Every structure is written in structure tokens, then in C-alpha cells.
Amino acid sequence: MTHIHRLMATAALGLALSAPTAGAETWRYAFEEALDEVQGIFAQKFKEEVEANSDHEIQLFPYGTLGESADTMEQAQAGILQFVDQSPGFTGSLIPEAQVFFVPYLLPTDTETLASFFRNSEAINGMFPELYAEQGLELLTMFPEGEVAITTKEPFASPDELDEVKVRTMTNPLLVESYKAFGATPTPLPWGEVYGALQTNIIQGQENPMFFIESTKMYEVTDHVTMIGHNNFTTAVMANKDFYDGLPEEDRQVIENAIDVAFDHIIEYQKGLHETSIEKIKEAKPSMTFTTLTEEQRAPFREAAQEVEARFIEMTGEGGQAILDQMKKDLAEAQEASSS
Template sequence: MRIKTLTAASLTALMLGAPAAMADTWRYAFEEALDEVQGVFAQKFKEEVEANSDHEVQLFPFGTLGESDNILEQTQSGILQFVNQSPGFTGALIPEAQVFLVPYLLPEDEQQLYSFFRDSEAINGIFPELYAEQGLELLTMYPEGEVMVTSNRPIAAPADFDDVKVRVMTNPLLVSSYQAFGATPTPLPWGEVYGGLQTGIIDGHENPAFFIESTRTFEVQEHITRLGHNNFTTALMANKDFFDGLSEEDQQLIRNATDAAFEHILEYQQGLTEASLEAIEAAKPSITVTTLSEEERAPFRATTEQVEATFLEIGGPRAQEVLDQMKADLEAAGS
């Protein structure tokens, strides 16, 4: 999502204060603005911690402390206590997390999706071990909304993606997915996306509707297409040394705040996609929003097996285990 360059001043300001490991002031960075989904989650987490303890949580929205890789590194080193980041960015560090980018793996049905994120053995059992190997305590994963594609030409079939440069996060599996769709995936920093759409460096991008609305990228696009291929996933992590060094009481405080923020963000998202699309259409009546039929989605859905094969090649030593468990969890969530 959005990224900016870390400045010396911001890093200096961040490091002033109590040591990270046992600080009463906990620092929490995320990839979006305060009024976007990750920001709403973070504010609820902060509210719960501060209402139930003497601790303070400082929030650092997108761009405050640098790019996504900067805030992850700062969390691993203990400068930050918490970071909210999507598997699209952590995939280089934890390749198994790229499973969330396999198209048509996550369900469209909202209740099945929420049940999966609450109860998944992959999320609650396997991934905490993988994150711990990188010095991170995985606190939760949660969905942010249906991913849609913006463009300046209508997209109804893979052939329509021919020569269309779609901006994606820098992630090999996401690149593979859009190549399978027939597009030209183009990794680009978020700060260059709006200008890139204006000048034709890129022709489109993918994001949830709320983010397309809040970042105003619809202003320089003519079409939004709902392929139904994914839901944007993100994760809240803590520095593991910090978390392990806390008292049992504070660890439980964090878990409780995480659970409260998780349920809050699922409730917050009720109707958010449709409301965002309505706001976009009101602001730009000429834009078209198209939901592909199941028949139109079929050739896109047919690429899933190809992308899964790529995931098994590049998804790390536990890729097969993760994929198999994800599928079992999704089946259980749908029953």
C-alpha cells in the first residue's frame, strides 16, 4: 500500500524515550492512514490497552517512519513494539505468507471468511511458528476487504488484460498471479501510483474499494472491476523479545486488546465496500463498476492451479503444509 522514505528526523524522534523492551509507552506502526481500516484497528487496540492499563500506545500511520520494509525492520530490532503489515510485503521474509495471494483461495462469502480468520489452524498454529523464527509474535491476521482492479479499459476476460500494466506490491507470487491473468504486473512504490496512473507509466492497480476511494485513484481511472479473486489480508505483529519479556498480565492485556480490535474491525467493515463504491460513483459518475459473472470469472479462476504450483516452488519449506491446512480450514469454515 502507501509508502514514504524514512527521515533521520523521524527516526531520531522515534528513538527518544524509554527503552523498547519494557517501555510503558508502546510504539505501533501500520501501512495506512488513521481513518482507513488498519488505522481503525490500531485506534481500537490503543483504546483497549489504555483503558485497561497504565500503558500508552503511540500510533504511527503510513509514511511516518518510512516504507513497509522499514517499519518491519524497526519492529524486528525492537525500535517499534508493534507493526501491522500485509503478507504481500512480509512474503520475502516469510515466504509461506504468500499463500494469501493465491487467487480464488479465500471465499467471497463474508461469514465463511470471518469464520476462517477466527478459527484457522494455519493462522493460529502454523504461522505463529513461522513468524517467531523471524523475531515476531503474530497476534492476529484479519481481512480488509474485497480486492478490485482499476483500469482505463473494461476488463471482462484475460484478453482484456493484454498490455495492461497493473501496479502490484513487490511480491513474486502477486506478479505470477497477474501474469497468469494476462496482465503486465508492475511493482511500484505506492507514492508513485497516482502520478503513474496519470502519465501512463501504469494502467491500473488492485486494492479494496475503501482504499481506492480514500486515495482518490479513481479520479485517474475509468473502470473498476470486481474479479472476485481475493480479499486483502493483513497481520498485527509484535517484537517477540519485547512480548516474551512482558508479564503474563501484560501479555494477556495485548491479547485481549487484539481480540477486541479484531471483532471491531469486522463489524466496521459491514457495508464498507458498497458504501465506498457508492461514494466513488457519486464523486465520478462516469466511472463504471463491473462485477464479473461466474462465467466471466471462470478463465481467471482457472489460473489458480498454476499460481498454486508457483507458490509451492517459492513459498518456503512449509508451503505444502500451509496450503493443505488453509484448504482444510476453509472447508471447515464453510460447513
């Protein structure tokens, strides 16, 4: 983040802090996307519910208004922000076990199974909150944002064809390991630098859910979209723990109810979003290609995923193993629930 950007972010936060509260509290909520993207839609529903059921006001800060992801996390931990939505991709250095969401081919792509998993998972609802609490954060919920697709300048259908292709990753050690295993050259970059790096060929690829590829116009600087089925983007909504613990029970209940309503809303909102986003990209750039690898083509990527899983255990030890085992159990139960 440049000096001028830090000044702008500080000024924006200063305005927020000086906003009148009319006798009620104003709570600040930052997230990693634009207002009309998935995290923004969730945040707007949360704001609507809190304001309809309390005297409090929620101020929303989309991506970029308060800096990069590292900045908003620091602000949430310091209590400057009351709420923050951030992917485990960025919290992996704080909470190594959260990198489990980047073990390839662990999460299913089916929306119903995913929704059931995130609602009922013991790993998410029972084990992760303790780990987040150690970092001064109250984990309120996690939710899926869509199947991750890879956009590149050249087509590929095997790890060999990704050789020497520089693919942008979040600053997440396990995601770096994944792309190494997939044959590519992982290149961690802050999101604000990605478009320019693709434009100038510093990197040749990046991964994101389809709606984000469309809304951020990644198709303008890449030519091919490939679905290898390796992951579904996950994000987490947190509160500053001291703030949350200091609230009266009534306010905590308002927040929990608003989170539940926003969760249901965002699952419903995402139905068909992947396909709609593809159509929008095709309309904007008819030459863009879309490829879904067959199970046979995915086999070498799945094989590579095994070494990434082993690397996750090396990084996180017994704690990581316990979370991975619990997640696999939770996923099996979600699969059974959605197919019955």
C-alpha cells in the same frame, strides 16, 4: 524512500522516543494505511483497549510517517517499533509461505465465512506463528480488509483484454505470477509511487479493497473498477518477539485481550464498507464504471489460478504445501460453520 524522507522519518521517530512515559512504557505501533482506514481503525481500538486496561501508552504511526513498508518492518525487527501491521504481500520475501494469501480464488468473499476462518484457522493460529517467530516477530492476529477490486483505465472482462496492461502489484513474487497468469504485465511499485505512475500512464491499473480505492482517490487516475472475485485483502499484526517475550504475563494478557476486541470491532466496522465506498466514488466521479464479472466470465481467471497455486508450491516446497492444505481444510470448516 528518498534521503529527505528518511530524515523526516528519523526525526519523527526521535520525537516519539523522547516522549515522556510518566512511569509507564510507551509502545510504538506502525501500520500501512491512514488513521481513518481499516488498519488505522483497528490500531485505534487496540490503543484504546491497552490504555484503558494498563498504564502503558500506544503511539500510532500511520503510513508514510516512518517510511515505506520495508522500513517499518526493519524497525519492528530491530525493536524500534513494538508493533507493526503489515500485509503478507510485503512479508512474502521474509516468509515465503505467507504468499498463500495471494493464491487466487482461495479465500471466499463472504464476510461471515472469512471472520470464522481468521478466528479459528489452525494454519493462521497454529502454523504461521512459528514462521513469523523465525523472523523475530510475534504474530498477534491476521484479519481481512475487504474484497480486492482492480481499477484500470480501459474496461476488461477476460485475460485477453488485460494483454500488455501494466498493473501495479506489491513487491510480492506470487502476486506478480498471478497477474502474469491473468494476462497482464505485473509492475511491482512502492505504494507511494502508484498515483503518479497511473497519472503519467507508466502503469494502467492497480488492485486494492474498495475502501482504499476510495480513500486514496485511485478513481481520479483510472476509469473502471472490476471485481473478478479473486481475493480478499489480508493483513497481519505483529509484535517484536524479544519485546513480547520479555513482557510480564499481565501485559501479554492485556495485549491479547485488546487484539481480540479490535478484531471483533474491525469485522463489524467493515460490514457495508465495500458498498458505501462504491457510492462515495460514484458521487465523486459519476463516469466511473463498476463491473462484477459473472461466474462464466471468471472461469478463465479461475483456470489461470491453478498455475499460480502450482507456482506457490514450487516456491515454498513441503512447508507451503502443508499450509495450503491446512488452509483449505480450515476454509471448508469455516464455510460449514457459517452456513449452519
